Amino acid sequence: MKIKTRFAPSPTGYLHVGGARTALYSWLYARHAQGTFVLRIEDTDLERSTPEAIDAIMQGMNWLDLSWDEGPYYQTKRFDRYNQVIDQMLVKGTAYRCYCSKERLEKLREEQMANGEKARYDGHCRCDEVQKSRSANEPHVVRFANPIDGVVVFDDLIRGPIEIANKELDDLIIRRTDGSPTYNFCVVVDDWDMEITHVIRGEDHINNTPRQINILKALDAPLPQYGHVSMILGDDGQKLSKRHGAVGVMQYRDDGYLPEALLNYLVRLGWSHGDQEIFSRPEMIEFFTLDAVSRSASAFNTEKLLWLNHHYINHLDADYVAQHLLWHMNKQGYDLSNGPDLITIVKLYGERSKTLKEMAESCAYCYQDFAQFDADAAKKHLRLVAKEPLEFVKQKLSAIADFDWQIDIIHQAIQGAADELGVGMGKVGMPLRVAVTGIGQSPSVDATIHAVGKKRALARIEKALDYIEARADQ
Known part of the structure; x- marks a missing residue:
């Protein structure tokens, strides 16, 4: 069997961390099996779906380099296909027109809630009498005729066997009054038409799965295998949200993370391969299996992500x-x-x-150039005692030919100044660092001066000497 997975986000916002992990797991499963990965945009929510959100999803997928083999497919461009299938179901009797008013449905819900019952449609329009007494030209929705008896059982690839009684499911709407098909139905037809073999998605979709399985069976369509990934929690144990800093994937780009670091972090956020922490992309593809994905929720740890990012900055x-x-x-x-x-x-x-x-x-x-020296660094290091070392090292640096402006030669000049003055390297190096950078911390002073450049470095040393003079006169 040719493995085929899909990532199917709804474009109602950015590509968030949970969605990115789902996309990664689906992508890795397909790549591991040398299968096909499909990108599908589930934009049936016409009021909330936006071009900006679609663009954000594409940017996130491209930045993470999760390339897709097919798509992107858009559900809004497939409405004719969905309605064709719904019309066939109406003829077959696996779907029916529902004429119930909003008022009746609200009253039904209120009564059920008052009686401590689960709110659901009562099948009022499912009977032949209602269907014969009403006209297809009247305003109506179309509902799926969900099986009344029996159970839906599926073997979740991550969670194991899951069983839900059909009496717990109601006859969900598959086409609205305005003629637009609904999310749960579009998903089913898409998975069928696109020959999806494995559906990997968040655990918030578990309740959708038995409904979708029943519709697939009503269509005599093959059933994909399902795997539901646990949610991601913040470090306080609550569901990850904006208040934890959980934002779109591209915000991690903006905050200075490498895509390799975020991918490595996300793959380990619920999956493991022994005690290994660092994974290259080829290693992720080679080792990834769904049976190693945890059923438990995972907690997001920014410090761990920063550690990984630091690693990749220095090892890529x-x-x-x-x-x-x-x-x-x-x-x-x-x-x-x-x-x-x-x-x-x-x-x-x-x-x-x-x-x-x-x-x-x-x-x-x-x-x-900087406008002024850091106050604390200048107070500590740009004192009168630093004047002679700075003047001495300035002479040494000035004497270096432009073509000899190299880190080792700069180092020799600084060390030579310290040696000739009979002082420790710090007595020259620290005032020099503050003079050239304006602050008290930097990489090695010789490499920093080399990066700043000869002309600019000498001008800043002169500026520091002027600062020392002015300070001495106060």
């Missing part, structure tokens, strides 16, 4: 990381021709940065 090819860093550098508004290449930045700041956003913010002094 620097050229690749630089490509992702470019977006953040442009966001900061830097003139990139006015400083070092981005591969240099990645190598220089990788160990110090948990995110690319943090990296872009940290290297600002490599591309643009």
